[in-house]
Amino acid sequence: MCPFLKKQIIDNINAMNKLSVFFFLFLFSFLSFSQERSSAFIITAHGDYYKVLGPSALVGLKGITKSQTVAVIIENKTLSKLVGKIESGQKDQVEFVTIEAGHSKSIDLTLKKGHKYYFYPLSPAFQRVELMIGKKAYEIPAKR
Structure with a gap:
């Protein structure tokens, strides 16, 4: 060859x-x-919508089997001060928060079986944001 x-x-x-x-x-x-993951609820306030990232440790569960404490981090990406409250559906847990523009705040929340949890933006006013267990990342657009 x-x-x-x-x-x-x-x-x-x-x-x-x-x-x-x-x-x-x-x-x-x-x-x-790429997949967004978190060990806490992260609520991000934008001008015309809210984005929620649920904790990955709870993803896939249909509900809570016992009490679990999880952090709720609220990020304010708007240009104004954000005032809101976190509340359970049974109204046994209520936390009020005030967050300056461009800042964030963390709150510990004890999740209980059979309860639903919401974040209510009071100022600027917006529809309630449900903290859904079992969903990874979701957005809540403004109601028109």
């Missing part, structure tokens, strides 16, 4: 190996996707 032909075959095999590694990495990049 001619040395030139032998070199061409080896170069082609090396190119095919590099190409197969490239395709493997390309396909692998599609399999890994």
